[in-house]
Amino acid sequence: MKIKLYITVLGLAFVCNTATSQDVLIRHATVLTITKGTMTNTDVLVRDGIISEIGTNLRAPRGIEEVDATGKFLMPGIVDAHSHIALSSVNEGSSPVTAEVTMEDVTDPYDIGIYRALAGGVTTSHTMHGSANVIGGQNETIKHRYGKTDPDDLRFLGAPRTIKFALGENPTRSHGRRGSQGGGGIVPATRMGVEQVLRSSFENGKRYMESWDAYEIDVKTNPRAVSPEYNDRMEIMADILRGEILVHCHSYRADEIAMLMRVLADFGVTKITFQHANEAFKVAPELAAFGASASVFADWWSYKMEVYYSTAYNAAILMRNGVLTSINSDSGELNRHLYHEAAKSQRYGGLTDDEALSMITINPAIQLGIQDRVGSIEIGKDADLALYSAHPLSVYAIPEQTFVDGKKYFDRTTDPDDMRIQVSPTASFSSYETQITGKDHFHGDNEILDFEELFGVVLETTTSTSTSN
Amino acid sequence: MNLLLTFILAFLTLFQQQDQEQKARQGTYAITNARIETVSDGTIENGTIVIQGDRIIAVGKNVTIPPGAEIIDGTGMHVYPGMIDSGTSLGLTEIGSVAETNDTNEIGEITPHMDALTAINPNATAIPVTRLSGVTTVIAEPSGGLLPGTAAMVNLFGYTAEQMQVGNAKMLVLQFPVKRTGGGRGGFGGGRGGFGNGAASDPDEEYKKALDKLNEVWDRAELYNRIEEAYTSSPQGKVRPVYAPEMDAIRPVLIGERTLMVKVDSEPAILAAITWVKERKIQKVVFSGVSEGWRVADKLAEAGISCLVGPMLATPTRGSDRYDRAYSNIGIMADAGVKVAIRSGESENVRNLPFNAGFAAAYGLGKEAALRAVTLGPAEMFGIDKDFGSLSVGKKANLFISDGDPFETATNILVLFIDGFNVPIESRHLDLYKEFLNRDEGRLKPVEVLPAGN
Incomplete structure (x- = not known):
């Protein structure tokens, strides 16, 4: 009984987590919208995996994850x-x-x-x-x-x-x-x-x-x-x-x-x-x-x-x-x-x-x-976004974070080296x-x-x- | 951005028009007011560089320009030494899938007497395409088998092997044996097990066989060398030894006159190769490829073996590796104290060497070291630094003028000198651009475009 309850609670927590994991506020980026020009020092707010606001000094919804993109370039995935x-x-x-x-x-x-x-x-x-x-x-x-x-x-x-x-x-x-x-x-x-x-x-x-x-x-x-x-x-x-x-x-x-x-x-x-x-x-x-x-x-x-x-x-x-x-x-x-x-x-x-x-x-x-x-950064579009250390057309630009539907799937600083999700048991480990x-x-x-x-x-x-x- | 672009295009057009009536020509040239990256002696702002014949005769801020010199205004422009690609098959292949146009791989496992210089086509379409990126010099390598032949360093301008050859820089190529790991291959790439082997062979046994073969060849070459030396030191009364071209081609390495270029990538192979070259007392050696050098960087540094690393634009060597390992590999090696140069491993796209360098720079090597790794670094490794690799008085005039950092993707090379020749900025890629950008502008009456109503 107790275990069941735990599972339910865990399940709920998981569900909540998934919902908020598609919310993010990216701050102070140079935003390469592609279709609507380039905007400097701009915030992009993502709710439920969709780009909901683009502007300066956007109000942060409570508890939202913020990414400081000062000096960085944000482009569509x-x-x-x-x-x-x-x-x-x-x-x-x-x-x-x-x-x-x-x-x-x-x-x-x-x-x-x-x-x-x-x-x-x-x-x-x-x-x-x-x-x-x-x-x-x-x-x-x-x-x-x-x-x-x-x-x-x-x-x-x-x-x-x-x-x-x-x-x-x-x-x-x-x-x-x-x-x-x-x-x-x-x-x-x-x-x-x-x-x-x-x-x-x-x-x-x-x-x-x-x-x-x-x-x-x-x-x-x-x-x-x-x-x-x-x-x-x-x-x-x-x-x-x-x-x-x-x-x-x-x-x-x-x-x-x-x-x-x-x-x-x-x-x-x-x-x-x-x-x-x-x-x-x-x-x-x-x-x-x-x-x-x-x-x-x-x-x-x-x-x-x-x-x-x-x-x-x-x-x-x-x-x-x-x-x-x-x-x-x-x-x-x-x-x-x-x-x-x-x-x-x-x-x-x-x-x-x-x-x-x-x-x-x-x-x-x-x-x-x-x-x-x-394909562009516009309100109402899917929050598929890529954040770069420098202008992405520079050979020295390094992709740092990538979001799909507002969820971060790549982070250069926090991801472990080995990102395989399936390792064949018959293959040598590495x-x-x-x-x-x-x-x-x-x-x-x-x-x-x-x-x-x-x-x-x-x-x-x-x-x-x-x-x- | 756009203004700059217009300016660059105008500049480019000016030189192209000038060049259209011109052949590549040696003479006396003075590039003035340019930002000169000497590589050996720092950067000179608003500097002048004077070229006479095949040499640089003056570099600096206060330089007397010889009378009659053709002046090239370098205001706002950059001058760099020509880049060297330390591993390509440029000139040895014309069209990848057309066998008749590929001269990299002779029949046999042991063909060290094959000389790449013989098969480099001075008129390969890819050569002008390549040099417009600022790459003026490449090592062209034969491949296939254990000892595929001798690689050569060539300048990317010239009509004969003699005109193209750089110094006498040749390297004997050794493809170091690799133990098959039998790991799964992800998607494309990677070889397949040989067909018709019946039962799968034991990788350990296969590897031992390959290593035994190498040692046997080397034992024989050493014996051959001793016999030859004994004979040549006092031929009287001795029978002239039988000529074995394969063994003869290994001799320059045994007597320390030629560099052995060991192609090696995986960690175990690198370690085995370090031991092997030590045991065999190879005097001049470089490793080439070295994609897992980062795993054993300290060992390579300790052994004092210079490495020709690349390509950077490649996937990691293992599924478990960090995604950017091929970019960062060379930086990790350099940090450990390994002397490095960059190779693109390319044939028709050697023009991407500067981009390999750019990625290496961004992912840890740094811009200065990356520039060195495509100029003075390899020149020193192959003993041609007296003539190549930097901009200083007395060196060969291998250099280019660009509108910016040559590793940056948008940069264009505007003027190019190879061996003192002011080489026209022309290639088939540029020719097709000029012809097709406004394809029909010369047509008086337009033809209806598709669909034409079949």
């Missing part, structure tokens, strides 16, 4: 529009079209990469399917609520559905030249093939959608109406056509970017973000006219043929041509310093502070359809692992590891079979 952290698998490489699979099913809340991203001020990641397939799986937008162990607790509730497409070398290598089963010979092997895979998928999706629409009308008056056959892949194609799923397309070359815009125009799909898009700068006026946006690297190039004719001025050219542009990481290393990646657009093209910062905040938020919730570095472009969804991620198991099976033979 960074939004990474292309990431593969917090995923237990990435590529369903078994077919050129796999629209039906979703990263929602493989969210891994234990990944230390989530904490490392937080330690760089990143609060939201668009966790994406790989680039093996022309039409890959659906992506999942998450918030970095590191420490929660239920995958559902990481989801960005209300974020629109998105899907991964891929053009160029990756799908042609994965299917045409090497093949879904390792042997090659499945369309596409060329950029022509990629277009036709897209066109037939959209056409089939359209017919599927129309047959269901006709049935829905028919069934109202005709009780004997027979429904079309259900197809989970076509359901997704239909939802893309209805505008309910945003397309994020892995792409590099200008010609293939233009090709996808033509295909989408033919099928009435209007919302498209080109991911990587190293050559988007060559068709910037076309992107602007279509209303397409781009999510690019700051300076990655030359790791494969289709990024050889790149320029680090890509982001600046796109922005100056009126293309909504973001800078993403696609890497468990780069995502820890996206503020620095954004700053490179000042060296390469002289973008202003607000332009540079918009590319890691409000612009990726718009590309993910979550701009009403995150063992050397290979580092991810800036050179590891291959380890994104781009390159050679693709093949291992895709076919490693197949190869191993084959090998062991031949061994037993």
Whole structure:
């Protein structure tokens, strides 16, 4: 009985605690709102995880935690529009079209990469399917609520559905030249093939959608109406056509970017973000006219043929041509310093502070359809905030604290060194692992590891079979 | 901010226009009124630096400018010695995934006779891209196997190996054996166990084998060296020993003429490598990589081994490590008394060396030490400090003018000297920018943009 009571009391205390842990008052910061300019010596009040007041000398609600940010810079939590952290698998490489699979099913809340991203001020990641397939799986937008162990607790509730497409070398290598089963010979092997895979998928999706629409009308008056056959892949194609799923397309070359815009125009799909898009700068006026946006690297190039004719001025050219542009990481290393990646657009093209910062905040938020919730410091928005020791575009800036929904998930001074929340009992407690570095472009969804991620198991099976033979 | 930017762009355009008609040219130049960071002798405000031929002939506040010198007004600008990247594969690779363009890794485990200088392409697209960041000099390394070959230090301007080579700075690369820990790999990165091994092999046994192999190679090299020395000291009446190129390539290290560059990262490997170089009495040695140097910084300091550290822009080496360990590693080592230089480990993005230095500075190394670690520090380690690494009279003119701190992300390099050549500020990245910023401005009648109604 007594124990039960204790538990109840403890439970209540816990509940109260959780409520207040989403309240915070950050004092005397230089606030980089992104959308409404920069405010010096400004307070930001957060209630229940929402930014409720911005101003000077705000009255502190009783008992609220205060953070003295004198001399420090507060910016919105960074939004990474292309990431593969917090995923237990990435590529369903078994077919050129796999629209039906979703990263929602493989969210891994234990990944230390989530904490490392937080330690760089990143609060939201668009966790994406790989680039093996022309039409890959659906992506999942998450918030970095590191420490929660239920995958559902990481989801960005209300974020629109998105899907991964891929053009160029990756799908042609994965299917045409090497093949879904390792042997090659499945369309596409060329950029022509990629277009036709897209066109037939959209056409089939359209017919599927129309047959269901006709049935829905028919069934109202005709009780004997027979429904079309259900197809989970076509359901997704239909939802893309209805505008309910945003397309994020892995792409590099200008010609293939233009090709996808033509295909989408033919099928009435209007919302498209080109991911990587190293050559988007060559068709910037076309992107602007279509209303397409781009999510690019700051300076990655030359790791494969289709990024050889790149320029680090890509982001600046796109922005100056009126293309909504973001800078993403696609890497468990780069995502820890996206503020620095954004700053490179000042060296390469002289973008202003607000332009540079918009590319890691409000612009990726718009590309993910979550701009009403995150991406700027405004009253009513989620209190996803990052506090820096200096202006975040300085190479010497150090992220110090990161908040998601008003709750502090990273604190440089008080967090212990070892922040893992799951340690495999079979692994040695602390063992050397290979580092991810800036050179590891291959380890994104781009390159050679693709093949291992895709076919490693197949190869191993084959090998062991031949061994037993 | 915007005003400054406009000013910088105007400055940049001025020099670019001037350079468009110009080749890289040696001559007599005077950079006046600039803030000169000498590295060896502090900062000179409103100073002048005079370059003649390939050398700096004057630096200071009150300098007589030789008649006929081309004056470069450095008012409001900064002059720094060219940065040195102590570990790259620049010039050895053009396009990462295209095998035909990669010359880093020769067949075989024991290929110390492979010379990186031979395969560095002076016309690699990444070279001009790199030098626009103020990096004027790099070590280019072969890789793969136990003894992949000989690394070389080169300037990032020149049309032949001879024009690019810096001093005779070559280093024999040794990839020190690593014990496989079998730890889980988190997400991407990290190698996989070899295919087709049947039963998993014992990491201890594997490691012992690798170390035995290294020792066997070294025993043979020492024997070869003794035979060669015995023969060359008195060849009469002796049979000329059989030529073994692999063994021959190790000799310069054995006789103390060449530096052994030991690639080593994990704590146990670092400790084993310290013991090994001591036992083998290697006279000139540096460690390269050293990502877990912070764990054994005192031991490295005690052994007096200089370290080429980096990249800083990397994840921690262990899941249990503090998130910023790769940033702070070099600072911890320097605090313990280890002599350090910075390496980016990059190929096409060696231009990020200054940012590696910036992160190192912010996370404990400090700006001054970080600057030293990309200039005079490595120059001293490789015995080229007479010619490189700082701005003083008599040194080679490897330097740049920037509009600010070269580690700061927004800074631009405006004028660049390598080996006394005033090198044009041009690269493919800049060319594409100029061509595509206003792509259609030369077109009289616009073509309808997409969608064109297929």
